[in-house]
Amino acid sequence: xxxxxxxxxxxxxxxxxxASPSTAQPxxxxxxxxxxxxxxxxxxxxxxxxxxxxxxxxNWRVTKQIFIALGTAENPATSDEITATRTWIAGxxxxxxxxxxxxxxxxxxxxxxxxxxxxxxxxxxxxxDAMNSNSMLYSSDPLDRPVRVIVLSGTxxxxxxxxxxxxxxxxxMDDHSHRRSRPP
Numbered sequence: 001x002x003x004x005x006x007x008x009x010x011x012x013x014x015x016x017x018x019a020s021p022s023t024a025q026p027x028x029x030x031x032x033x034x035x036x037x038x039x040x041x042x043x044x045x046x047x048x049x050x051x052x053x054x055x056x057x058x059n060w061r062v063t064k065q066i067f068i069a070l071g072t073a074e075n076p077a078t079s080d081e082i083t084a085t086r087t088w089i090a091g092x093x094x095x096x097x098x099x100x101x102x103x104x105x106x107x108x109x110x111x112x113x114x115x116x117x118x119x120x121x122x123x124x125x126x127x128x129d130a131m132n133s134n135s136m137l138y139s140s141d142p143l144d145r146p147v148r149v150i151v152l153s154g155t156x157x158x159x160x161x162x163x164x165x166x167x168x169x170x171x172x173m174d175d176h177s178h179r180r181s182r183p184p
């Protein structure tokens with residue numbers, strides 16, 4: 001597949017080890033009796049799948065490799081000077097991820113929002129970075145129970161990163177590479 005090395009540079013799996021205990025907690029859902037809420041609101045209440053994301057909250061040091069633009073498949077740009085800060089938003093429904101730092105002598109920035117769709121029974125992750133004017137959208141396969149490792153695949157519309165022939169084409173990101181984080 002063209003750009004296979006690029007696929008290894010994007011988030012395709014989340015495999016993290018919890019940092020030191022965090023004092024912050026997911027935002028609390030209002031204590032309203034569920035029977036007073038309309039069914040569509042009840043279906044959006046955080047549950048054990050959201051709770052399973054709790055270890056990802058906090059400040060992390062990230063080791064990142066980029067295989068295109070700043071590096072190649074044979075010689076990727078690598079940095080361990082990148083940090084990720086993850087905080088709960090929307091009443092504990094989504095985990096906001098701000099990842100930033102320097103790699104290959106350039107500034108790196110990515111904002112992501114990770115959550116669980118109670119209707120689709122899957123994790124979903126949307127990212128926005130400083131290189132692309134579009135988003136990258138990922139999702140897991142449907143799940144029956146929370147898992148320790150969340151495997152995500154998705155797509156993005158290429159703005160030319162893989163070369164001019166790929167401009168405007170939808171590029172799948174289904175390589176199951178790992179992004180690893182560790183406490184700062």
